[in-house]
């Protein structure tokens with residue numbers, strides 16, 4: 001039977017999903033521990049890590065590359081930490097586990113859907129459909145595929161919008 005593994009992002013840690021309440025295994029990446037540094041949840045998380053209730057795992061570079069490639073294609077704005085968490089979930093899935101991302105971040109949820117990775121939101125309602133982004137010029141209205149940053153015609157800075 002596949003093991004159920006919760007992959008925690010910083011918002012999950014802040015919201016107090018951790019630690020050790022769920023029977024299932026919980027994992028995160030080192031950077032989340034660092035992001036939680038100044039928060040009151042830090043001590044709780046560190047205690048959970050020390051007690052072996054939350055494991056710190058580094059995803060292999062192959063999984064990281066796959067996620068990065070997809071991020072470039074969809075134009076999602078995600079941090080390096082987010083990419084690591086997604087790569088970790090992807091890696092666990094391929095290893096035969098049953099990962100579930102715990103996150104309130106829409107961009108992470110969007111990418112998770114594209115990879116068929118289940119996620120659980122903490123407080124906010126999740127996205128209903130997978131979004132694809134496009135870059136739109138606010139001055140002349142021209143549209144470009146990501147990762148374009150400036151309008152080729154008028155030079156304005158492009159803004160990111162969901163593609164219809």
Ligand SMILES: [Zn+2]
Nearest residue numbers: 137140151154
């Ligand atoms: Zn323009």
